[in-house]
Amino acid sequence: MRFIVSTSTLLKHLQTVNGASSSSTVLPILENFLFEIKDGNLTISATDLQTSMTTALAVESKEEGKVAVPSKILLDTLKTLPDQPIAFNIDDSTFAIEISAGDGKYKLSGENGDDFPKIPVVENASSVNLPASVLTEAITKTIFAVSNDELRPAMTGVFCQLSPQHITFVATDAHKLVRYRRMDSKADKATSFILPKKALTLLKAALPSTDINVSVDYNATSAFFKFENINLVCRLIDERYPDYEAVIPTNNPNKLVIDRGLFLNTLRRVVIFANKTTHQVRLKISGSELNISSEDLDFANEAHERLSCQYDGEDLEIGFNARFLIEMLSNLSGDEVTLELSTPNRAGLLIPQTNDENEDVLMLVMPVMLNNSY
Numbered sequence: 001m002r003f004i005v006s007t008s009t010l011l012k013h014l015q016t017v018n019g020a021s022s023s024s025t026v027l028p029i030l031e032n033f034l035f036e037i038k039d040g041n042l043t044i045s046a047t048d049l050q051t052s053m054t055t056a057l058a059v060e061s062k063e064e065g066k067v068a069v070p071s072k073i074l075l076d077t078l079k080t081l082p083d084q085p086i087a088f089n090i091d092d093s094t095f096a097i098e099i100s101a102g103d104g105k106y107k108l109s110g111e112n113g114d115d116f117p118k119i120p121v122v123e124n125a126s127s128v129n130l131p132a133s134v135l136t137e138a139i140t141k142t143i144f145a146v147s148n149d150e151l152r153p154a155m156t157g158v159f160c161q162l163s164p165q166h167i168t169f170v171a172t173d174a175h176k177l178v179r180y181r182r183m184d185s186k187a188d189k190a191t192s193f194i195l196p197k198k199a200l201t202l203l204k205a206a207l208p209s210t211d212i213n214v215s216v217d218y219n220a221t222s223a224f225f226k227f228e229n230i231n232l233v234c235r236l237i238d239e240r241y242p243d244y245e246a247v248i249p250t251n252n253p254n255k256l257v258i259d260r261g262l263f264l265n266t267l268r269r270v271v272i273f274a275n276k277t278t279h280q281v282r283l284k285i286s287g288s289e290l291n292i293s294s295e296d297l298d299f300a301n302e303a304h305e306r307l308s309c310q311y312d313g314e315d316l317e318i319g320f321n322a323r324f325l326i327e328m329l330s331n332l333s334g335d336e337v338t339l340e341l342s343t344p345n346r347a348g349l350l351i352p353q354t355n356d357e358n359e360d361v362l363m364l365v366m367p368v369m370l371n372n373s374y
Contacts, residue, residue, distance in 0.1 A: 001090040003037055003061035007101065010086065011078040013044055013055045014071070016230065019202045021071050022048030027117075032068035034116040035088075037061050045119055046071070051199045051234045052119045053206070066113030067095050073108055120233050122224050125217035128162060128187045132207045132214050132227065138169045139204040141180045141361060144327050146197045147173035154239035157194040162187035166360075170244050176324045177244060177364040178331075184358035193218060194241055199234030206230055248364060249347055252340035254313025256285055257353060260337045264329040266305045270294045271322035273303035280368050281322040286315040294322070318344045319370040325350075328363045344370070 014033065022030040027049075034045040040061055045054040067090045077099070078086075086101040095110035139158070147155035152174075161168040167185045171178050203225055207214070217224040218236075225232040270281055274294035284291040290309045295302035318341060328350050329337065336353035350363040 001037060001061075001063050001065035001067065001092060002088065003042060003059045003063070004085050004087045005042065005057070005059040006083060007078055007081045007086045008083040009057060011075070013057050014075055014078065016206050017044055017046040017053040017055050018071060018075065019046075019198075019205065020048060020051050020053040020232075021046040024048070029068055029111060029115055030117070031071055032111060032116065033071050033074070034066060034068055034113055036066040036113065038064050045116070047117055047119060049117060050196065051202065051232070052117075053202060053233075054119060054231045056229045065090065065092060066116075067097065068111040068113050068116050069097060070108060070110070077106060119231075120222055120224075122217045123219060125219045125224065126187075126189070126191065127215060127217040128167075128185075129213045129215055130167070130185055131211050133211045134182055134185055135214055136204060136207050137359075138167075138180050138182070139200050141331055142169045142171035142178045143197060143200055143204070144331055145171040145173060145176050145178040145363075149173070153237055154194060154241050157196045157237045158200055159192065159194050159241040159244070161190075161192045163190040164188065170241070172242070172244060172247075172364075175321065175366050176328065177247060178328075179244065179248070179360075179362045179364075181360040182358060183360070191218070192241070193223065194237035194239060195223060196234055196237055199223075199232065203232055206232065247347065248362070249340075249342055249349070252342045252349060254285070254316055254341040255311070256290065256313075256339040256341070257310040257336055258290065258307065258339065260329055260332060260335060260352075262307060263337065264326060266292055266307060267322050267326050267329070270303045270305055271326070273301040274322060278368065279321045279323045280319050280370075281325075282317065282319050282370060284317045285309070285311055285313075287311065313341070316341060316344065317370065318348065319368045320348070320365055321368055324365050328365060332361065332363065 024030040036043045041056050042059045043056045081101050089098045097108050097110045099106040142158050159170040164186055166181050166183045169180045215226040222235055270292050271279055274280055275296045281294045288308055290307045293304040332352050334352040334354045338351045340349040347364050347366050
């Protein structure tokens with residue numbers, strides 16, 4: 001089997017799917033890309049058995065066949081080569097691969113393409129079409145709040161709720177929660193599933209900046225994303241998602257409106273002086289003034305800053321993990337945000353002041369207990 005392709009084109013496609021491959025000691029073939037040539041097209045696949053990605057590109061070839069190519073050595077080689085045509089010659093009986101590029105020749109051992117795991121195909125699936133921009137925004141706004149706790153597998157993914165009215169994406173790690181809802185995207189019938197974090201990270205990296213439609217097919221076990229020449233399939237997390245609506249407080253009489261950038265930068269400074277374990281900051285709100293302070297008793301460090309704000313409610317003192325607030329404010333858009341509060345031991349809600357009419361974003365953060373040492 002022989003084919004010719006440009007180094008930069010091949011490298012770009014390999015880097016797109018590379019994240020799906022796995023450095024598995026149990027199944028070494030997962031450290032390979034599957035190359036399949038048919039009708040002058042090269043299809044490249046990578047998988048870790050949970051998530052699989054394929055991409056296709058046109059190459060010069062009059063033959064058909066497939067081979068598993070070691071991913072790391074191929075990527076490392078292509079990264080160092082200038083943009084030029086590169087020829088692959090594969091021995092159909094031994095799967096030895098010879099690469100010719102300019103004056104260089106490189107040999108490596110491939111494996112039988114038939115031994116590569118089969119990439120799942122869509123069966124008995126329902127489907128919905130989503131603009132790439134909506135998917136990108138939904139992933140960006142939620143993925144940072146996903147839990148890394150393997151003992152609570154449901155929370156290690158993003159919960160997707162499809163309905164004829166809207167589509168909702170939810171992520172939580174029990175300390176913070178994000179609910180991102182789109183009114184301009186709908187499904188024919190109501191359903192829900194949990195998408196794993198790794199698949200969403202790969203999807204976000206591969207989605208184009210042009211606003212094309214992404215076809216999303218899903219059945220009881222898997223979700224399939226298809227756009228341009230890229231297919232991504234992932235196994236869904238088979239768990240029951242916690243009742244997140246029950247956690248969102250509905251009665252929040254205290255409302256603080258503040259400049260998002262100002263609040264964010266102040267927190268970034270103040271947290272430097274906070275305890276390195278808790279990252280605790282204290283918000284003291286009275287009238288139109290917000291005092292943000294932190295301290296680290298072990299090192300006698302402390303910081304205080306005063307900001308002006310619009311506040312409607314009773315004077316309040318509440319503690320938060322500043323890192324959570326910083327993450328949330330960084331992932332919100334708009335100039336101003338509203339922080340809705342009720343009592344010092346109940347969750348606070350961060351909501352952008354100006355929402356796109358098709359977009360509803362709500363972020364929740366749990367407070368931390370304040371020690372009243374200052």
